[in-house]
Amino acid sequence: MTLPPEAGAEAEAAIPEAVLAGAGPTEGRSLGQIAWMRLKRDKVALGGGIFLIFLILVAIFAPLIVKYLGSPPNEFHQELIDTAGGTLEPIGRFGGMSWDHLMGVEPVNGRDIFSRIVYGSRISLLIAFLATLLSVAIGTTLGIISGFIGGWTDTFTSRLMDVFLAFPLLVLAIALAGVFPDQAFGLQGNQLRIALLIFIIGFFNWPYIGRIIRGQTLSLREREFVESARSIGARRGYILRTEILPNLMAPILVYSTLLIPTNILFEAALSFLGVGIRPPTASWGGMLSDAVVFYTQPHFMFWPGMAIFVTVLAFNLFGDGLRDALDPRANR
Amino acid sequence: MGVSAALVLAACGGGGGAGNNEQPGTQTSASGFNAASTSVVNPSDKKGGTLKFANEGDWDTLDPGETYYAYSWNFARLYGRSLMMFKSAPGKEGNQLVPDLAEAPGQASDNAKTWTYKLRKGVKFDDGTEVTSADVKYAVLRSTDKQTFPNGPAYWEAPDNGLALPSGYKGPYKSPNMNTDSAIETPDKYTIVFHLKKPFAAFDYLAQQPDTMPVPKAKDTGAKYRNSVVSTGPYKFADLQPGKSFNLVRNDQWDPATDPNRKALPDRIEVSLNVNADDIDNRIISGDLDVAVTALGVQPAAQSRVLTDPTLKENSDNPLGVRLWYTSINPTVPPLNNIECRKAVEYAMDHTSYQTAYGGQFAGGDLATTILPPSIPGYSKFDLFPDGPDHKGDLDAAKKSLEACGQPNGFETNIAYRAERPKEKATAEAFQQALGRVGIKLTLKPYPQGDYFAQYAGLPPYVVKNKLGLALNGWAADWPDGFGFLSQIVDSRVIRATGGSSNTSVRIPEVDKMLDTALTELNTDKRNQMWGEIDKRVMQDAVIYPGIYSKSLLVRSKNGTNIFVTDAYGEYDYLGMGAQK
Numbered sequence: 001m002t003l004p005p006e007a008g009a010e011a012e013a014a015i016p017e018a019v020l021a022g023a024g025p026t027e028g029r030s031l032g033q034i035a036w037m038r039l040k041r042d043k044v045a046l047g048g049g050i051f052l053i054f055l056i057l058v059a060i061f062a063p064l065i066v067k068y069l070g071s072p073p074n075e076f077h078q079e080l081i082d083t084a085g086g087t088l089e090p091i092g093r094f095g096g097m098s099w100d101h102l103m104g105v106e107p108v109n110g111r112d113i114f115s116r117i118v119y120g121s122r123i124s125l126l127i128a129f130l131a132t133l134l135s136v137a138i139g140t141t142l143g144i145i146s147g148f149i150g151g152w153t154d155t156f157t158s159r160l161m162d163v164f165l166a167f168p169l170l171v172l173a174i175a176l177a178g179v180f181p182d183q184a185f186g187l188q189g190n191q192l193r194i195a196l197l198i199f200i201i202g203f204f205n206w207p208y209i210g211r212i213i214r215g216q217t218l219s220l221r222e223r224e225f226v227e228s229a230r231s232i233g234a235r236r237g238y239i240l241r242t243e244i245l246p247n248l249m250a251p252i253l254v255y256s257t258l259l260i261p262t263n264i265l266f267e268a269a270l271s272f273l274g275v276g277i278r279p280p281t282a283s284w285g286g287m288l289s290d291a292v293v294f295y296t297q298p299h300f301m302f303w304p305g306m307a308i309f310v311t312v313l314a315f316n317l318f319g320d321g322l323r324d325a326l327d328p329r330a331n332r
Numbered sequence: 333m334g335v336s337a338a339l340v341l342a343a344c345g346g347g348g349g350a351g352n353n354e355q356p357g358t359q360t361s362a363s364g365f366n367a368a369s370t371s372v373v374n375p376s377d378k379k380g381g382t383l384k385f386a387n388e389g390d391w392d393t394l395d396p397g398e399t400y401y402a403y404s405w406n407f408a409r410l411y412g413r414s415l416m417m418f419k420s421a422p423g424k425e426g427n428q429l430v431p432d433l434a435e436a437p438g439q440a441s442d443n444a445k446t447w448t449y450k451l452r453k454g455v456k457f458d459d460g461t462e463v464t465s466a467d468v469k470y471a472v473l474r475s476t477d478k479q480t481f482p483n484g485p486a487y488w489e490a491p492d493n494g495l496a497l498p499s500g501y502k503g504p505y506k507s508p509n510m511n512t513d514s515a516i517e518t519p520d521k522y523t524i525v526f527h528l529k530k531p532f533a534a535f536d537y538l539a540q541q542p543d544t545m546p547v548p549k550a551k552d553t554g555a556k557y558r559n560s561v562v563s564t565g566p567y568k569f570a571d572l573q574p575g576k577s578f579n580l581v582r583n584d585q586w587d588p589a590t591d592p593n594r595k596a597l598p599d600r601i602e603v604s605l606n607v608n609a610d611d612i613d614n615r616i617i618s619g620d621l622d623v624a625v626t627a628l629g630v631q632p633a634a635q636s637r638v639l640t641d642p643t644l645k646e647n648s649d650n651p652l653g654v655r656l657w658y659t660s661i662n663p664t665v666p667p668l669n670n671i672e673c674r675k676a677v678e679y680a681m682d683h684t685s686y687q688t689a690y691g692g693q694f695a696g697g698d699l700a701t702t703i704l705p706p707s708i709p710g711y712s713k714f715d716l717f718p719d720g721p722d723h724k725g726d727l728d729a730a731k732k733s734l735e736a737c738g739q740p741n742g743f744e745t746n747i748a749y750r751a752e753r754p755k756e757k758a759t760a761e762a763f764q765q766a767l768g769r770v771g772i773k774l775t776l777k778p779y780p781q782g783d784y785f786a787q788y789a790g791l792p793p794y795v796v797k798n799k800l801g802l803a804l805n806g807w808a809a810d811w812p813d814g815f816g817f818l819s820q821i822v823d824s825r826v827i828r829a830t831g832g833s834s835n836t837s838v839r840i841p842e843v844d845k846m847l848d849t850a851l852t853e854l855n856t857d858k859r860n861q862m863w864g865e866i867d868k869r870v871m872q873d874a875v876i877y878p879g880i881y882s883k884s885l886l887v888r889s890k891n892g893t894n895i896f897v898t899d900a901y902g903e904y905d906y907l908g909m910g911a912q913k
Contacts (some may be wrong), residue, residue, distance in 0.1 A: 076765045078688055086694035087636040108688055108758055182777065182798065189775060274751055279776055280761045293754060296633045 005049045022297050039323035047323020048314040055311060059121045066185035069102060074280045077101075077110035095299030103303045116282035123283040124311070127197050127264040134202025135263075136209055136256050140248070143213025148221055148240060158214070161207035162218050170269070173200045177275035190278050197276060201263050209255050216251055220244050250326040257319035261312040268308050336393070349759035368888060369651045370423040370898045381564065381911030382600040382892060383892065385625045388609040389533055390575050395558035396542035398484035399476035401655075403626045405542055406901040410601065411563045412545035413591070415449050415468065415524075416536050418811075418900035420593060420907040426898030427709060427812045429536050430593055433468070433546070433564070437536050444531040444854055449539065451522040456585040457548055458563040465518040467546035470504060473512060475543035477503025480555050485810060493530040505554060531852040533859060537811045566596035577604045597894060597910030610634070617644065619890035622911070627903035629884030635695050638887060647888045650694050652707045653902035654817070655808035655882040658700070660837035662680055662876050664792065665745060665801040672737035674874035677802070678717035680730035682766035686834070686879045689758035695885045696755075699723055700878035703818065703867045707881075707899045709856075710814040710863035717870050730770045742771020745801030748789040751778035756804045759879070763802065774802070791831030802877075803836055811901050814863025815851065822870050823847055837875040 029037075039045060058065060066073065080101070082091050088108050090096030095104030095113070103113040146157035180196055182188060187195055220226060225241050234243075270276040271285025279286065285302035294300050360369040368775065385407075393399050395910065396412050409417055409432075417432040419425060431437055433455060438447040455463040475481055476489035480503065488495050495515035501507050517525040526535070538544075551562050559574055567580035567587075580601040588596070603625065613634035615621035624630075630648075631637060638644045648685030667673045683699050698706075700716035720726040734740055747763055749756040757778065764774040779788040788794055789803040809816035820826055824839040843866055850862040870876060886904065888895055893910040 047360070074761070074765070076685060076762065078685060081688065082682065083688055083692055086639045086692045087693045088632075089636055109761065215628065220340060279757055280764065289868050290754070296636055 002039050012058045027142070035325040039321055042321040043322060045318050045324070048317035048321065051310070051314040052318060055121060055314070056125065058118060059125050062118045062122055065118055066115045071100070071112045073115040073119045073282050074108060074111065075175060077105055077169075079110070080105050081108065089294075089297055090138060095297060097299070104299050106290070106300060113287075113300070113303050116287060117303055119286070120282040120284045120304065120307065121288060121311075123194070123277055123281065124264050124267060124308075127194060127201065127267045128260045130198045131202035131205070131263045131267075132256050132259045134198060135205040138203070139206035139209030140213050140252060142206070143210040144217050144240060144244065144248070146210070147214040147217025148236070148244065150218075150221075154214075159211050164204060164207045167204060169200075169204050173270055174205070174273060174275050176200060177270065190281055193277055197267060197270060200270075201266050205259065205263065205266075209252070209259065212251055213248060215242060216248055220247055254319060254323040254326060257315060257322055261315035261319075264308065264312055264315070334544050363646065365645050365648060366650045368649045368895050369424070371655050371896065372908075373552065373888065373895045374893045376597070376910050376912075377595065377642060378893065378910060379597050381598050381891070381913045382602060383598045383602040383622045383889070383909060383911045384620075385601060385623045385906075386607040386612045387603065387605050387617070387623050387625045388607055388612060389626070390605050391603075392483065393558045394561050394569075394572075394578075395481070395555075396561065396728045397455050397471060398481035399542055399548065399556070400484055401626070402901045403903055406898070406903055407906050408542040409565065409594075409907045410567045411561065411565045411569065411583075411712040412542060413455065413463075413564045414542055414544040415451075415539035417540050417545075417593060418898060420595070422896035422905070423899065424707070424899050426896075426900045426905060427707070429540055432540075432593055433463070433544070434539070434884055438526075438539060440533070440535070440854060442527075444533045444535070444852055445528045445536045447526045447528070447539070449526075449679070451524065452590050453522060454587060455564060456587070458568040458583045458585050459545070459548075459551075460585050461548065463546045463564060464521040465524040466521075467548055468524050468544055469512075469516045469518050470549050470552070471547040472516060472544055473504050474547060474552065476501070476503055479503075480505060485541060486854055487541070487767060488543070493528065493532065496527045496529050504549075504816075530771040533851055534813055534815050534856075537813050537816065540811065555757065566591070566594050567601065575605055579603065579604070588678065595894070595910070596909060597908075613887065616887045616889065622786075622889035623890050623904060623906070623909070624886070625906075627884060627886060629691075629695050630887060632691075632695075634887070635691070635885055638885060639694060644887070645678045647890075649888060649897055649904075650883055651886065651897040651902050652698070652705065652810050652899075653808065653882040653884060654705060654707055654899075655806060655902075656700055656705055656817075657686075657697070657759075657804075657806045657879040657882060658703070658705060659747075659759075659877040659879060660789070660803045660835075661877055662795055662801055662803065662837045663727075663873075663875055664796050664837075665799050667737060667739055667743050668745065668801045671874055672733045673739060676730045676733035676737060676739075676770065676772065677715065677767065679719065679726045679733060680767050680770045680772065681719070681763060681877060682725045683719045683723040683879075685724075685762035685766060686759055689762050690755050690880055690882070691827050694883065697880035697883040700881045703870060703876060704723050704814065704820070704863060705817075705881040707902065708812045708814065708817055708863075710810065710860035710867075712864035712867070714868060714871075716868075719872070719894045725766055725769070727770055734770060734772075742767075742773065744773040744775070746775045746777045747804070748777045748779055748784075748800045749804040750781035750784050752781045752904060766771055785834060785836075786832045786912045790836055792829055792836075794831070795836065805834065806882075807834060808882075810905070814866070815847075815861060818863060818866055819847060822866065828868070838848050838870055838873070839875075840870065840873055843869055 010029050067267060080091055080096050082089050090105045097104040101112050101114060103111055146154045177196060184192060226239060229239050267276060268285030271283045272289040274289060276285055277283045280307050283305045284307050288301060291301035340713055362373055367373050390402060392401050396408055413433040413435040415428045419428040419430045425583055433451055434449040434687050435452050438449050440447055448718045448886060451465055457463060472488055472663045475484055497512060497515040501510055515527055525881055548562055553560060559572055561569060562581050566583055566586045568583040570579045570581045572578040582599060609631050610633055612621060612624045613630045616624060638648050661668055661674045661677055663669050687693060687696050687699055704711040718726060734742060747760045750761045760776050767774055789800060807821050822838045822843055825842055826833045826835050852860060853859040891912050894908050896905055896908060898905040
């Protein structure tokens with residue numbers, strides 16, 4: 001987890017006197033440009049990034065896509081189900097795949113899997129992004145304070161992180177989501193469930209990023225440019241904002257990208273266990289959970305499983321590429 | 333004596349598509365899909381061989397005083413003898429009560445509040461001691477101790493209509509010296525007299541519960557007795573390993589001369605516990621196993637295999653259970669307080685999607701239009717809210733009802749279901765889709781099943797406050813009789829403001845009176861007719877949407893002989909089955 005501050009410099013005018021170690025910088029290029037150049041050379045990461053942009057577009061334009069390529073995600077199509085024979089499996093090969101139903105239909109109720117995957121991406125991405133934002137906000141704030149102030153504040157915050165890390169998160173999440181009322185804080189139904197999931201996932205994941213930021217701040221705090229700022233009488237707040245925080249942007253960016261897939265998986269796990277989004281709203285984890293009893297109908301499990309897999313993989317590849325680009329020394 | 337004769341009449345009058353080869357006593361060989369539901373497949377009187385049973389979970393308990401699953405009551409007849417029992421016979425004949433430990437059905441006196449049974453002489457426990465009326469009395473009394481046996485049926489000690497037990501009685505363990513003659517008298521070794529607080533004309537059904545199987549006081553170990561049950565039937569326990577397996581072997585103290593009801597064909601029955609459900613299906617199909625004892629029907633994987641393979645399908649059965657899956661329409665939640673709005677729900681629902689949600693016509697069941705399932709004596713066929721020729725709902729009728737209700741554009745309400753049950757979730761989604769067609773907007777409200785009735789759908793103030801207009805529900809009778817089926821779900825007096833009742837929507841004073849009248853009617857035939865009338869009266873109020881009469885898809889044993897389904901349990905009759913090897 002070595003992330004030297006030099007590599008962290010992302011803003012162009014931040015520290016012109018910094019000497020980049022490792023890769024020899026071409027004169028006249030900013031650090032941001034260098035990072036972008038490295039990222040461009042990493043085709044795998046770039047592929048991941050392009051897929052993510054595509055996915056975000058799919059989530060945003062879900063209603064439009066479904067209008068032309070599917071049918072409403074909660075609409076039943078029991079005429080496509082073998083009710084006469086009693087098996088309740090979709091009629092036709094590969095789970096009833098056709099031009100009307102690109103990924104086939106669900107057993108029993110015949111809902112269009114493609115539309116549900118498309119709509120499910122909204123839930124997954126929304127929860128993962130916002131939960132990550134929450135983790136990063138809390139983690140960065142407490143990490144910086146802990147690392148910069150030190151002393152008993154550091155001790156207290158570090159122990160707090162230990163406590164949070166030791167929490168049986170899944171058990172807590174299940175319990176909390178299970179007992180939570182249907183209406184609270186002016187929200188109800190699925191809005192409340194989404195807010196709750198974001199809170200659970202975000203609030204209990206902050207120590208991971210908090211520890212990294214704390215470590216970075218600890219080493220940054222002792223560096224010459226901070227010393228010099230301090231010696232000319234800069235106040236703490238100023239140093240934090242202009243000297244430390246910009247140098248932390250790289251690890252924050254990298255670890256956010258790597259935290260998002262973890263959160264997607266966590267949301268899927270919660271939905272799979274039945275404490276996530278309420279039916280009939282589609283979510284990938286919920287679809288997987290529905291598919292379990294129909295394991296003779298592999299298409300039903302294949303598509304949501306594939307969606308989670310590809311998305312998580314894309315985020316991880318992109319995140320790794322981003323780290324390599326921003327921090328070449330981590331590339332052992 | 334009137335009881336058994338009347339039940340035969342009821343069986344004949346029941347109608348409902350049963351075959352004509354079910355005359356009592358005849359043994360017709362049959363084969364093909366669903367053959368064992370009405371007749372005996374592979375009839376045989378050959379003794380010997382081993383039957384292998386498997387349970388996908390643990391047995392609830394083998395203690396006859398506490399066990400409370402239909403499969404377990406079916407099975408208990410192999411090792412214990414209760415006062416009365418369901419006849420080991422195919423189809424509707426299996427609903428017939430016959431005396432087992434008793435010589436004859438109960439004699440009623442004091443307006444059906446006192447019931448007297450005479451025991452057969454010469455019945456012995458597996459240690460050779462003779463069974464007396466005191467052993468039966470002790471067995472019933474110990475079952476009333478709900479601290480020791482929390483999960484057993486609670487009819488005997490019911491505070492307002494159970495046995496006339498002295499107040500403060502807590503069972504023979506905690507109140508050993510209390511005189512209980514006010515409840516059960518044993519004037520001699522072979523006579524037992526029960527005294528009830530209220531008339532109960534169908535008492536013989538209570539007397540068939542396994543908790544009347546005698547228990548020797550000297551060998552009773554309380555909650556641990558489940559692992560050392562003393563047998564009175566043709567089989568006794570051997571190699572019992574709790575949570576894993578047990579075997580039944582022949583009980584040499586059982587005298588066939590005292591027992592006209594049991595053939596006791598196999599020499600040995602081996603039972604494995606906690607076996608994977610899919611594994612059970614596959615092993616029965618391959619012939620390695622004989623019976624999935626809980627009889628819940630095959631898993632979806634085996635279901636599609638069985639239904640698409642003609643040979644497999646021929647060797648499977650699709651019996652009707654004694655269970656109704658239904659939906660309560662709560663008249664306490666506006667605008668459902670208006671009967672027309674309730675009718676709109678009845679008409680608008682797509683009945684076939686209810687069936688599909690529960691697994692379709694084979695694994696789910698038949699479309700229901702009444703509360704009583706056809707396998708229960710007293711069932712009469714009627715359909716007050718016809719749902720169109722294709723059973724997908726009558727939208728015109730629904731819209732008319734909505735207009736009459738003053739909600740021509742529909743309304744919004746919620747539907748409650750048990751979160752852990754995928755079939756109920758699918759049903760709730762189906763309701764949402766179907767009712768949406770006439771503008772009734774439903775929001776799904778899943779609740780944990782453990783507290784479903786105690787804190788949510790069965791708690792009247794909660795229902796009103798959270799506008800739970802519809803609530804998914806299901807009911808299975810403890811025994812195939814109108815009382816067992818109806819009393820807990822249509823009697824408004826079981827609804828408590830503190831929650832916990834399965835009845836959430838039926839509040840009709842007239843129905844309460846009809847139930848009371850039926851309970852004093854000693855003529856079984858007349859009584860059964862009354863259950864049918866109550867059913868119809870409840871349906872007139874449109875407070876229940878009957879979903880499906882449950883059915884299960886069972887695969888027949890390859891090694892088994894004498895295979896048939898008894899309507900009393902909707903399962904293969906475990907008492908009658910034999911083995912080829």
